[in-house]
Amino acid sequence: MRRTGTTAGCALSALALATALAPPAHASSSSLTFETIPGSGDVELSAISVTPETDGPHPLLVLPAAWSTHASWFTGAASKLAYESGYQVVAYTPRGFYDSGGEVEVAGPEDTADASAVIDWALDNTDADPETIGMGGISYGAGISLLTSASDERVDAVGAMSGWTDLEASLYPNETINFQAVELLLLAGELTGTPGETLEEARDHYREGDVEPVLEMAPERSAATKIDQINANDPAVMLAHPYNDGIFPVEQIPEFYEELETDKRMMLSPGDHSTPELFGAAGLPNPVWEDLTRWFDHHLKGEDNGIDAEDPVQLRENSKNGEWRTYPDWPSATADTETRYLEEPKRSMSHWQPTGGMSEEPAPGWGYSIDAGTGTTAHSGTILASGALTQFLDLPTSVSLPLVNRDRAGVWAGPEYPDGATVSGTPSVELEVTPTAEETSLFFYLYATTAYGTGELLTHKPYSLRDATPGEPTTVEVDLQSVVRDVAPGHHLSLVVDTDDPRYTGDSERGERVEISSPEDGSAALTVPLG
Template sequence: MGQPRKVLRTTAIGTVSAALLAGPAAGVAPAAPVAGVTAPIGAEQQTGVPGVRFVDIKGDGGTVLKSNVVTPAGADGSRTYPVLILPTSWALPQIEYLAQAKKLADAGYVVVTYNARGFWQSGGYIEVAGPPDIADASKVIDWALANTPADPSRIGMAGVSYAAGISLLAAAHDKRIKAVAALSGWADLVDSIYRGRTQNRQAALLLSGAGYLTGRPSPEFQQFTHDFLGSHLDKEQEMVDWGKKRSPAAFVDRINANGTAVMLGNAWGDTVFPPNQTADFYEKLTVPKRLEFRPGDHATPEIGGLLGLPNDTWTSTHRWLDHYLKGDDNGVDREQPVRLKSRSTGAYESYPDWKSVAADRRKLNLDSTKKIWANVDSGANGGLILLSSMLDQFVKLPPIASIPLLPRPFAAVWQSERYDSTQQIRGTAKLHTTLTGTKESGTLVAYLYDVGPLGLGKLVSNAPYTFHDKTPGTPFAVDLELFSTAYDVPAGHRLALVVDTVDPLYIEHNPFGAQLTFSSSAADPSYLSVPLRQK
């Protein structure tokens, strides 16, 4: 299978990996090996970190999955413990969860973490949470039940990003899984990276690049990446079908039938797996469930916890698992299940369900007709993947644009009146308009800005939209959900809706020289519906 690659060359992943590699030296403490337990294949290895054992586990088709095991101190086989299975995140090594595994083992869990197939030293190819990955999860559970003091009635899965998706898919296919904590994962892979029929260029490049650097992409994944980034529209249905097979949302009925308790945690600014698809999935669950959103970008709310630092996301994860796997009466089942952290204040808010978040709505009427030329970036854009939302998370600095200086030939702009009190945006803003294009295809990106007295706009939300096969000159309706958020607009500020045609985040489909016209009529008025309430 070739030698494992030692260095990650993408900045964000490399930074996290370096920190994780430092984790054992930072104090991962011992958990005693279980008497009489041996790995079924290969030699069991001590890691140099007391209490952590490296083992080889046979996954689907005999593929070797490099794994490690941490058990509660003093475990001697005389009793059983709840077991938690943690697949690794995309492109990260098997030591990713050592700090959390130690905490969980100290709390009375058997913890088995494994490198997903195709990455690092594990065998096989990267299947992107395909059927072999789902089968691997069940094989790891089998191994844990046969080789550790794991209780077969108390099995859970959890993890960040790739691990979150695999955990949800596994819960749909393996009835033994009683609880899942899916952090910064996806529910609908198609809606995540192909939202509004628009390819998320930066997300696809980041994921595929990291996959090639740290693993072995399968031929199917290579073909998908080629077709997706190459805008091969003749393969669109094949790409959609490929994504649906890997989407927990396609199997929500199975999860509901299995009764798995599901916790979902994501970031408002996740540029890989946006919050809308997570919230939609949450609403369809009928099992015990919890939904948490925090400021940040993909996987950034969980990073501190992976390093062993105090972390709200992991604290909630422990409480969820403690209740549904250990039976602790910690009250998590009696709390309001939707928990949001404001991007503006950092305060937490709780709601009984997702629809209650956006209970109050106001419309910004888009009365005037606007015509823009395509192919030119107006200066309004969604920022850079990972970096921009991390700046918003840590220093409250989202992407910024000067609204008065945006070139009107390339950007359509509508603004509200100034608000005389703070306005809280909670949930999903929705755009409805009538669009007429001069070409049969086109792409637009809508942005919602918080505009201060000097005209400087801070990005509140955005979303792309692409159309194909439309008759030039014939108007058609556009309905677009912007990415959900929790943001406070200060008194004295106003909201601005900006629409242009080019954003570095996305692949655009605007033929050269195309124009887009946005219009409104009495019979079908255009508007932006904003979940807005006065503080």
């Protein structure tokens, strides 16, 4: 690994995360109790149980805690759900973390068996209604909830916030290691938990540059591979996710949502991993938790609260003061698409460094070569921090396009939008690349740019070529991360492609080169979804 500076940053982030999410002081309430629940294989799980003050039976909510967090972090939300909404709530710390027994199994079969065991315990030891059972959680808890809904048909409703559906796409997007995410998860897990054999093997091989064990364990731990079981069990599923999630990239959520055949709802909003719903876990006012409560109220308690009559796709524009927009389905969020063909980067009166245009007509037959293995001022930001800055302060990751080194990157600028525009959906890029090495990583950045060249990052995506033939052109098609973001009047879109980004472990080495080209029999292009 060649990211020592970033590793230190991840370490500080993990320490801050572990400190912020450490168990709060025990709440004093006669109806809140701290329990030890037998999980699968005689593993004891630390839990809190909150019982409503009204007579039962009560609909049951089971809340697995997030990675490296304790069940008592849900004290506020659990109390609110119990006292204000009448749920029997059981929140528990997944195996291997804090004072729960066993070892961390990364949402494996042991974890879904634990979730079912917690349901069993609640039905045997509380006045929970066996006919109305829901599960929900943030991050790790979201993943466990979705996976349990595939294996346990008793789960009637699920709320998954900042979770994943495809573990490989999260940790190894387009065959590129999501370095900051992997390092943060590993360090946080080691600080607060006891890694199991699966996690230890994956970690040790990863440290040696071998990701195969991660890829082997990913399918079993991905709800996307269990979509048929989930559809067969028919739980009502609500997905909530931030656009800028640095650990579990957002685009997997709409893809999974479209495959669901159950009652479903999807909320995408500004923020980074877990930040849109974090304060709601403490019982504070929060739009995601408010909608989640309405979701459970309708599907578990039968309340006619109107949520079933609303458009199920709820998208908030990716800015601090962004407005919510609603659609009947994910494709409807894109009203139109605009294809811009990439022209050969050249110097001009308006661009002192070589910059390509974006035209309405194909522009085939050019090539532009860049140095590989060295980054530019274009980058995707830092996980947890960058998305949170967009959410709370409207400060997206930015760059001065004139300062992006054209020896190390290709840069293209589109025409201005006189009346503004809204990028709404999943942008994509298609071009041809010719590397001088068998393995090369590329990083794609799409910016909303002012007339002075200041670009605000809209979306990005890594892409790595594996076993390429040096000197032989390869067509690359990349879907960028999904987003809804307004482009101000007079601004334009800019595309940057380089070969290094601090968030990822790339495979481009110094001394190598990559030619970006538009083939004679095709044309390099950016496709933009517009709302």
